[in-house]
Amino acid sequence: MTSFLRASRADLHRYLERKATSAWGKLWAILVNQGLQAVLIYRFGRLLDSKKKVVPVWPFLAIGWIAYAVIAAVIRRGYGISLSLSADIGEGFYIGHFGGIEIVNCRLREHCSVGQQTIVGCAAQIDGPQIGHNVWIGAHAKVFGPVKVGNHATIAPGARVTKDVPSNALIVGDPGRIVSRRYDNSRILP
Amino acid sequence: MWSELRADFKLYCALRFPDGASVIRRALLLFRSPGLLVLAIQRTHHYFFDRRLRDGWTLETIGLKFLLAFARPLALIIAKSDVAASTEIAGGVYLSDRGHLIIGPRRIGSGTLIHDRVTIGVSAGGEGPPMIGENVWIGPDCVIYGDSRIGNGVAVLPGTVLSISVPDNAVVSGNPGVIVRRDFDNTYLRRNLACNIDRESFASR
Numbered sequence: 001m002t003s004f005l006r007a008s009r010a011d012l013h014r015y016l017e018r019k020a021t022s023a024w025g026k027l028w029a030i031l032v033n034q035g036l037q038a039v040l041i042y043r044f045g046r047l048l049d050s051k052k053k054v055v056p057v058w059p060f061l062a063i064g065w066i067a068y069a070v071i072a073a074v075i076r077r078g079y080g081i082s083l084s085l086s087a088d089i090g091e092g093f094y095i096g097h098f099g100g101i102e103i104v105n106c107r108l109r110e111h112c113s114v115g116q117q118t119i120v121g122c123a124a125q126i127d128g129p130q131i132g133h134n135v136w137i138g139a140h141a142k143v144f145g146p147v148k149v150g151n152h153a154t155i156a157p158g159a160r161v162t163k164d165v166p167s168n169a170l171i172v173g174d175p176g177r178i179v180s181r182r183y184d185n186s187r188i189l190p
Numbered sequence: 191m192w193s194e195l196r197a198d199f200k201l202y203c204a205l206r207f208p209d210g211a212s213v214i215r216r217a218l219l220l221f222r223s224p225g226l227l228v229l230a231i232q233r234t235h236h237y238f239f240d241r242r243l244r245d246g247w248t249l250e251t252i253g254l255k256f257l258l259a260f261a262r263p264l265a266l267i268i269a270k271s272d273v274a275a276s277t278e279i280a281g282g283v284y285l286s287d288r289g290h291l292i293i294g295p296r297r298i299g300s301g302t303l304i305h306d307r308v309t310i311g312v313s314a315g316g317e318g319p320p321m322i323g324e325n326v327w328i329g330p331d332c333v334i335y336g337d338s339r340i341g342n343g344v345a346v347l348p349g350t351v352l353s354i355s356v357p358d359n360a361v362v363s364g365n366p367g368v369i370v371r372r373d374f375d376n377t378y379l380r381r382n383l384a385c386n387i388d389r390e391s392f393a394s395r
Contacts, residue, residue, distance in 0.1 A: 004228030078267045080290065098269050100307060116292050117307055117331075133283040139292070139309045140333050140351070145207075157309070157333045158365050174351075174365040188314040 004047040008089035012041045014111075017190055034079045035095025041071050042083040049085055087121060090133065094190060097139070106143075107131065113189055115139030117159065132167065136185045154185040191237050197230050197281030197300070205284060205303075205383055224269030225285040231265045234258065235275040274311075280324070295334075299324030299342065303380050310334045311351065323358070327379045329387070345376040347387060361392060 015029045015036050032038055048064045051057055076082045079098040083089070087103045090110035096102060097116040106121035108130035114120065117140045119129040131137075131149040138157035143149065150167030160174040170183035202223055203216050214372055220226065238254040239306035245251065266272060273283065274294030281300055288306035289388055295310045296319050312319050313336040320338045322328075329348035334340065352367035361371040370392045379385065 006386055060239065078270075097272065097292045098266075099292065116309060119356065126206075136314070140331065156351075157335060160365075172366060174349075187316075 001047065004043055007091035008040055008043050010110075011036065011043070011093055014092050014190060022114040033074075034098040035081065038075045038079065038081040038083055038095060038101075039089075039093050041075060042085070042089065043070065044068055045072065045085050084121075087128075089162075104128070108135070109133035109151075111189065113137065115141070119143070129161075132187070134189060136189055152185060154183050154188070191233050194279070194281035195230060195233060198283060199228060201282045201284050201301075205271055208382060211214070223287050224265075224271070224289055225287045227265050228269045228273055228285055228291075229279070229283065231258070231261050232273040232279065234277065235262070236277070236279075239275055274319075286330075293317045296321045298322045299326065301325040301380065302328070304328045304345070305330040305332075305348075305385065307336075308332045313337070325376070325380065327376045329385050343374075343376055345374055345379055347392070348385060350377045363389075363392060 012026060012029065015033050016025065030040070033133065045068045047060055048068060051061060075146035081098055081101045082094065082103070084104040086105045088107045089103070090108055090112065092111040094113040096113065101114060102119045103125050104121040108131045110133045112131060112133070112135045114137045114173045118137055120137065120143045122144050127146040129143045129145070129147050129149065132151035132153065134152045135144065135149055138159065138189040140158045141155045143155065144159045145162060147164055148160055149161065150169065152168045153165050154170045155161060156170065156172040158174065159171045159176045159177045161171055165171055166181065168182050169178050170180040171177070172179045192395060202219060203211065206219060207215065221248065234254065234379035235258055238258060242251045244271050271291040273291065277294055278297045280298060283298055283300065284303045285302060285304040290307040291304065293304070293308060293310040299322060301324055302322055305328060307330050310320060316338040318335050320336060320340060322340045323342040323344065325343045326340055328346045331349045332346050333351045336353040338353060338355040340356050341360065343359040345361045346352065347361065347363040349365065350362055350367040352362055352366040354367065356369060357372065358360055359373055360369050361374045363370050
């Protein structure tokens with residue numbers, strides 16, 4: 001429960017951009033950011049998933065699963081953001097826009113960003129991508145298969161990653177190639 | 191605003207009903223085309239911003255604000271598209287009905303066709319949005335970003351990732367995008383909604 005609250009707060013603070021911390025400001029941020037709604041529902045689903053071994057809360061879990069299934073389906077159909085519970089996403093996750101986002105069977109650490117039309121992971125793979133912290137994944141990027149992406153790496157819009165990526169690298173193109181090994185992405189991470 | 195929307199409607203009718211259609215079928219297009227809905231709401235939003243800057247909060251602008259507060263989220267879910275309100279869109283533009291458009295260029299010229307799953311916007315490094323010329327054909331799955339200028343009559347082939355300026359009547363392709371041809375007439379691409387492109391003919395040149 002504490003990890004759920006901490007992760008949700010970290011997600012919210014990614015969207016607030018260090019301003020407007022009143023309760024109305026937070027509510028407004030949830031209302032206008034489709035990505036934030038999707039991430040919060042994903043966190044709720046992970047909370048339910050982590051509590052399935054605790055027998056006394058099973059009646060509440062049943063209600064929770066129904067609510068989760070309905071809202072997640074609406075978000076998947078309405079916004080096209082599909083965050084599978086098989087993905088392990090670290091706190092402070094940022095989704096820039098909506099549409100065509102699919103994150104399945106992978107491990108993302110803290111403070112990652114993804115854009116629209118991004119696919120991370122692959123359902124057919126046994127071991128999905130392992131992505132470090134502070135990684136910026138641009139729009140239309142694809143990260144497939146059992147690859148490792150280092151910390152502070154930057155994947156440019158439209159890039160396709162099929163090999164391991166070192167830390168602080170900038171990946172461009174299809175198939176992706178390393179353009180720079182010392183690229184600072186602190187400016188573009190919100 | 192109305193004359194531009196009428197031009198859009200004419201282009202949509204020409205593309206959706208190449209053999210002509212009855213008045214009823216054309217009127218139904220107003221409700222059945224998500225791309226037209228997005229265009230109408232974007233034009234209203236643009237008009238609203240202009241009016242609010244000029245007149246401030248009047249009865250008209252307050253009414254438009256309420257209308258947009260409900261219409262924009264609805265259009266977002268129906269069309270799955272988000273077009274920035276600051277964009278200046280000329281009359282007679284086609285946005286794909288399949289949606290997944292996240293576009294916010296500075297300007298879009300008339301006669302431009304934009305297919306589905308296209309992203310046009312600012313570069314994350316802080317550069318401004320691009321400018322799209324007239325009679326441009328943009329295929330599906332394209333990304334155009336950065337402070338660039340896409341010339342008139344350009345064809346952007348499907349799956350292109352573009353961050354450079356393109357001269358008039360050129361063809362761009364690839365990821366990262368490069369100019370593969372410099373004199374190309376894209377009229378046949380803009381005539382219908384199919385993107386029947388012979389990639390071999392571009393690769394050989």
